Amino acid sequence: xxxxxxxxxxxxxxxxxxxxxxxxxxxxxxxxxxxxxxxxxxxxxxxxxxxxxxxxxxxxxxxxxxxxxxxxxxxxxxxxxxxxxxxxxxxxxxxxxxxxxxxxxxxxxxxxxxxxxxxxxxxxxxxxxxxxxxxxxxxxxxxxxxxxxxxxxxxxxxxxxxxxxxxxxxxxxxxxxxxxxxxxxxxxxxxxxxxxxxxxxxxxxxxxxxxxxxxxxxx
Numbered sequence: 001x002x003x004x005x006x007x008x009x010x011x012x013x014x015x016x017x018x019x020x021x022x023x024x025x026x027x028x029x030x031x032x033x034x035x036x037x038x039x040x041x042x043x044x045x046x047x048x049x050x051x052x053x054x055x056x057x058x059x060x061x062x063x064x065x066x067x068x069x070x071x072x073x074x075x076x077x078x079x080x081x082x083x084x085x086x087x088x089x090x091x092x093x094x095x096x097x098x099x100x101x102x103x104x105x106x107x108x109x110x111x112x113x114x115x116x117x118x119x120x121x122x123x124x125x126x127x128x129x130x131x132x133x134x135x136x137x138x139x140x141x142x143x144x145x146x147x148x149x150x151x152x153x154x155x156x157x158x159x160x161x162x163x164x165x166x167x168x169x170x171x172x173x174x175x176x177x178x179x180x181x182x183x184x185x186x187x188x189x190x191x192x193x194x195x196x197x198x199x200x201x202x203x204x205x206x207x208x209x210x211x212x213x214x215x216x217x218x219x
């Protein structure tokens with residue numbers, strides 16, 4: 001690729017973790033709101049605290065499982081991050097209402113890459129948002145998996161999505177220092193996103209961060 005991929009470190013739990021991620025080179029931080037399952041959930045009060053601490057150009061992403069326009073707008077209004085990452089499929093009117101309510105807010109739609117239908121879902125969503133994030137959850141389960149699974153999905157489908165849309169695409173799902181170069185070569189995303197791949201015992205691990213960013217530099 002002709003540029004360095006962007007890196008989003010997710011499941012940031014404190015200003016101290018935010019500082020650590022930024023010091024190693026993170027371009028964006030993921031802050032996890034209430035979820036039906038998965039790691040990294042923190043309170044909206046803590047999300048706002050971290051978002052207020054982080055200075056541009058580093059971006060802050062609120063991960064929201066809300067699906068109604070009002071629920072999404074209310075959630076964002078409590079935290080004021082620079083972007084909102086919709087981890088579930090929102091109601092049909094949600095995108096337009098969010099745009100009208102917060103015209104400068106960046107919208108990131110997660111696509112959980114399960115099968116060929118995920119490609120169609122991505123192509124439909126792309127014109128309505130600023131970024132797609134391709135992850136390995138499963139919203140069809142009784143208890144929805146909406147991220148943080150640590151699983152790799154089919155990168156060939158992610159590559160097809162990336163080639164089929166004209167907005168930036170982040171790749172997530174089971175990435176770590178040992179496979180991120182292969183993932184980038186396979187998909188050629190705008191950015192990569194990871195949580196468990198740079199953590200030990202749930203805590204952000206400086207040794208794993210160093211190994212991860214070093215693996216990017218070797219590309």
